[in-house]
Amino acid sequence: MSRAQIIMTRLALLALVLAAWELLPRHQVVNPLLLPPLGDVLSMLGKLLLQARVHEAIGVTAAEVVVAFLIAVPLGAVLGVLIAESDYLGEVFKPMLFYVFSIPKSIFLPMFILAFGITFAQKVAYAAFTTTFVVMISAATAVESVKQDYILVARSYGATRAQILMRVYVPSMMPLLLEALRISMIFNFTGVMIAEMYASRTGIGHMISGWGENFQMPELFAGVILLSAVAVLFNEAVRFFEARCSAWRT
Template sequence: MGRRIVLIQVALIVGMVLAWEFASRTALLDPRLLPPPSVVVPVAVSLLGDAGFQRHLGTTVWQVLVAIVIAAPLGTAIGIVLVESPYLGKAFMPFFNFIAAVPKSVFLPVFILLFGIGFDQKVAFGVFQALFVIVITTGAAVAGVPADLLRIARAYGATRWQTWSEVHWNAMLPLLLEGLRLGMIFNITGVIFAEMYVARFGLGQRLATWGQSFQMPELYAGILIAAVLSIMVNEALRLLERRVGAWRHA
């Protein structure tokens, strides 16, 4: 079943690429606005070998990494505290749920006013994008720990630390990884969007520049590179999440 699903997914991707190539080559779609993959892919390869583009890409990757290193432990800690403290949970969790439902892009001008247009602003906005989904997912992970396991641990005299390290952590880890994966997606999106809005360096800045100057092959090549990198990160975390889940039920 798993192999069949993979084959279907590969066939779908290949079909979409062929349809894109056919539509551009036969002028069903304007090739000036949508250059075919046979043009975009070589441009993407050329960009990856260009030192200037590597600097822009490296800037984005560094900002994303710093943002997730801040957001992951901070969001996890906040989520645990809000669930473990009923008073704080009732007071603050509705706030996190409310902000999570609001498009974060509307807050970007505020971040520019507070942090300027440099490195700090991109990292802060990436943290802001990822934090809420990590907090909410962590809260769900803590609340979802089976009560029977906790009662058994207490019956055997487990300390609070032992309960957390042996029961909570093992039960929560798959959901925590899922929250990290989703937070990483929001983080990447936030950093690139902030770079597109105003930045001197970064992948988002190059995408905005190429779009404004009508450099469509470079624009689609940059989008392709961003998409591939995001998919790689997402699938790596998904694989880790599956392995952890399999280990729990072994």
């Protein structure tokens, strides 16, 4: 199948799903109280985006996501590089890291609430906590992916430590690092949402859980569309750079 055909098929499927979403509830084939027609949801989304309290919630959520990300990525990266570069630290901490990684992080959420209260810090701390593990494991994998031969070659040509880092490690790890960034953002965003939905006074996650509890389905679906769009856009932006940086990978 040609590239164009595949794209056409995808668009056709998308159109089919959207049409079904509009038409089935509209003609009572599906209960519109449970699934409001797409048109209603979109007009609700338009209305919500004009409301000051929604702007405030978006601002709070965005701030939580960004701050948690800015804490988790450097922290996880440094720890990941340490356990990959130091044999001793690797031997000691790697098994523990994998044990902890396997535990669902959401069970720790009540402890974060006890420690931080229902605050901005609680959302950030919990999201950063869940994300740091992913970043650590990805960073360690990225460091280990750099072939020893590449380093040996650079050394044989008299490269300094800084040159080995910038000219060998960074380009060699770049595709994996971007992938790590993308996946950690997924975890980070999820962390903030769970923390907001579980216990919060503001934020988009809080609004979504409120709409769900009050059976406000158009609002709920509008929120889902909004968050999905933001998440997909971020993911695709990073993937675009990933593809450009990894043309040499086959």
